[in-house]
Amino acid sequence: MSLAVTAVDLTKRFGAFTAVDRVSFEVEQGEIFGYLGANGAGKSTTIRMLIGLLAPTSGTGTVAGHDIATRPDAVKASIGYMSQKFSLYLDLPVMENLLFFGAAYGLTGKALRARADELLERVDLRGQGDVTTGDLPGGLRQRLALACALVHRPGVVFLDEPTAGVDPVARRAFWKLIRELAAGGTTVFVTTHYLDEAEHCRRIGLMVDGKLVALDTPAGLKKTWVPDRVLVARGRGLGPAGARLRAAPGVRAVAPFGAALHLRVDPAALDAGAVAAALTAAGGEAVEVEETAASLEDVFLAAVARGGSGSGEGPPRATPGEGPPKVPAGAEPGKAAAP
Amino acid sequence: MTHTRLTRSLVRIGAMASKETIHILRDPRTLALALAMPVLMLFLFGYGVSVDLDRLPIAFADQDQSEASRALARAFEGSHEFHVVSHRAPAEAEALFRDGSAVAALVVPRGYQEDLLKGRRTPVQLLVDGADPVVANQVLTKADGVVRAESQRLAGAAFARLEPPLQARVWTRYNPAARSALFMVPGLSAFLLAITAVMLTALAIAGEWERGSMEQLFASPVGRLEIVLGKLLPYLVLGLVELQLVLAFGAVAFDLPVRGPGWLILALGLVFLIGMLGQGLFISVVAKNQLVATQAGALSAMLPSIILSGMLFPIENMPLPLQLLSRLIPARYLVHGLRGVLLKGNGIDVLWPDLLAMTLFAVAIVTLATRRFERKLA
Numbered sequence: 001m002s003l004a005v006t007a008v009d010l011t012k013r014f015g016a017f018t019a020v021d022r023v024s025f026e027v028e029q030g031e032i033f034g035y036l037g038a039n040g041a042g043k044s045t046t047i048r049m050l051i052g053l054l055a056p057t058s059g060t061g062t063v064a065g066h067d068i069a070t071r072p073d074a075v076k077a078s079i080g081y082m083s084q085k086f087s088l089y090l091d092l093p094v095m096e097n098l099l100f101f102g103a104a105y106g107l108t109g110k111a112l113r114a115r116a117d118e119l120l121e122r123v124d125l126r127g128q129g130d131v132t133t134g135d136l137p138g139g140l141r142q143r144l145a146l147a148c149a150l151v152h153r154p155g156v157v158f159l160d161e162p163t164a165g166v167d168p169v170a171r172r173a174f175w176k177l178i179r180e181l182a183a184g185g186t187t188v189f190v191t192t193h194y195l196d197e198a199e200h201c202r203r204i205g206l207m208v209d210g211k212l213v214a215l216d217t218p219a220g221l222k223k224t225w226v227p228d229r230v231l232v233a234r235g236r237g238l239g240p241a242g243a244r245l246r247a248a249p250g251v252r253a254v255a256p257f258g259a260a261l262h263l264r265v266d267p268a269a270l271d272a273g274a275v276a277a278a279l280t281a282a283g284g285e286a287v288e289v290e291e292t293a294a295s296l297e298d299v300f301l302a303a304v305a306r307g308g309s310g311s312g313e314g315p316p317r318a319t320p321g322e323g324p325p326k327v328p329a330g331a332e333p334g335k336a337a338a339p
Numbered sequence: 340m341t342h343t344r345l346t347r348s349l350v351r352i353g354a355m356a357s358k359e360t361i362h363i364l365r366d367p368r369t370l371a372l373a374l375a376m377p378v379l380m381l382f383l384f385g386y387g388v389s390v391d392l393d394r395l396p397i398a399f400a401d402q403d404q405s406e407a408s409r410a411l412a413r414a415f416e417g418s419h420e421f422h423v424v425s426h427r428a429p430a431e432a433e434a435l436f437r438d439g440s441a442v443a444a445l446v447v448p449r450g451y452q453e454d455l456l457k458g459r460r461t462p463v464q465l466l467v468d469g470a471d472p473v474v475a476n477q478v479l480t481k482a483d484g485v486v487r488a489e490s491q492r493l494a495g496a497a498f499a500r501l502e503p504p505l506q507a508r509v510w511t512r513y514n515p516a517a518r519s520a521l522f523m524v525p526g527l528s529a530f531l532l533a534i535t536a537v538m539l540t541a542l543a544i545a546g547e548w549e550r551g552s553m554e555q556l557f558a559s560p561v562g563r564l565e566i567v568l569g570k571l572l573p574y575l576v577l578g579l580v581e582l583q584l585v586l587a588f589g590a591v592a593f594d595l596p597v598r599g600p601g602w603l604i605l606a607l608g609l610v611f612l613i614g615m616l617g618q619g620l621f622i623s624v625v626a627k628n629q630l631v632a633t634q635a636g637a638l639s640a641m642l643p644s645i646i647l648s649g650m651l652f653p654i655e656n657m658p659l660p661l662q663l664l665s666r667l668i669p670a671r672y673l674v675h676g677l678r679g680v681l682l683k684g685n686g687i688d689v690l691w692p693d694l695l696a697m698t699l700f701a702v703a704i705v706t707l708a709t710r711r712f713e714r715k716l717a
Contacts (some may be wrong), residue, residue: 051558052558053554053557053558073560076558076559076560077560079558081555081558081559083551083554083555083558084551085550085551087550087551087552087553087554087555088552089358089362089550089552090550091362091365091366092358092361092362092365096358096361100354100357100358101559103350103351103353103354103357104351104354104355104556104559104560104561105559105560106347106350106351106560108350
């Protein structure tokens, strides 16, 4: 399988500030690659270096087989890019936006028209070609922006926070388009800070303070970063019972979550049945405990907590052999306020 | 550059230009700014803010009280340029002049008629209120015209046989009526072209930065120079249309003549516009937001083209540093060039220095702006 994007020790410094610090990764053809991180973590800067908008301070990379430093024009011609504030011309009609970007990428005449019509169809904007772009709701604008980025059939598309500020229904529809795109063989490099969206990605790179701290499939990330067993307990009198359980061996964290109780336990020491018994013994009544999956949010919080603790080890990749990362109490997933 | 590369580049420039044209056509404000403003301004400057003065109040201090002196007074009144507010004693004339009821006083000495009859040269004294130099200047010019006409009349009459008894020293050519509209239209053209060209491009390009679409363009194969050319072309056309509009309006409303070659007008306008578009581009690259770009654009276009171009104030009368500074202002050359072509019928043989100066400015500013633009990464 050929590689659509590679980065080797990609670094960008702005004065004393290191925005992207020795980031290395590979993205395969046809993959949906999610690039996750808080605002300012270096996501957009990485993309800008890859597509030739910013010169890297050091490091190298390739996009669609072209070196980003030596062949930026070839890179630009083979990618689609949707920048953070998807920058359409709002005063122009929908169709004119498509035609302009098509012509900018060298399409002309009938081929341009045909491609524009095809894309309108594809993003469900058929018949809206004459509508002024500014009159479209946000979700439709964002689909039009995607269509503009796809007008020249690029092999790789970079989408920088494409769903920021878009309602959940529109976000879902947009991700359907992204999955269709990838199914058609297009590589999608997408940044987001919506963690639920990241579940759609085949692999996720996690950026914290300019460093790529983790890179794996969503399932792999959860396994590595949240190795604890996550349990949900329901019943009566769980508050005091949970508090008593907090210091018990094998219990890593206990947090109230609405009427229920979230617990993270050492999977080697405790399971759902043992925890139910312990809670009942501690004073709980009608206790039911079931296991639940860790979310990417748990992963993200764990990663941020470790990245922010300044451990100095600067792991470019989280290696599973390293043992479970320590998760400080402050980074618990169940963040509901104590009753 | 191979043929196909050039073709592709032209396609991209064409895409930029046609997109920009749609922007302009879909924004009534831009069109209004570019097309309605010139006509409005020309109207205001041509009529309202006219520096033409007529029926200037003049006090007539007639010490001669003769038929000849009354004829001179009638000549002043009859010219419609002056209005004689007093015919009486010199003392009263003096008072009117002092308190500002009259802008000038003409003193006809005792023995005026006598001298004329004997064919002697006769001085008359004109006192002019110099507080407003524009008015003073016009009084001098117009009084001179009246006196000259009267002098010719006298010369043709029976009782003057020798050379014209009253001598004219000023001979106004090209714009004999000293009508400011004729004088102003070339200046206004420079002013209006400068403002629209600088402001519209500054706005258009700062808008791309502000909207974030500049980054989108940079990520596409459209080159920096292609962006610049594509964006400027429609404004160049708009500016030339505007110039034609101003001249046509000047011709209809003020009988503005076009004595020189039309292509030279176009050439002067073109190089001037390229310079102004470059200036707008430069401002927008530096400013990057529309508010700052508008203000910087308006200031940098308006002030020099009003003050230093010679449109209102003669450059020859400026202190030396300002005269030197005015040499850096393209509007100066356009004003001079247009006046030359329109009023004097000058050709390229006379006006080539103006054309050359504006070309140099255009090349310099476009190069500077494009360089600056190219270095700026998103």
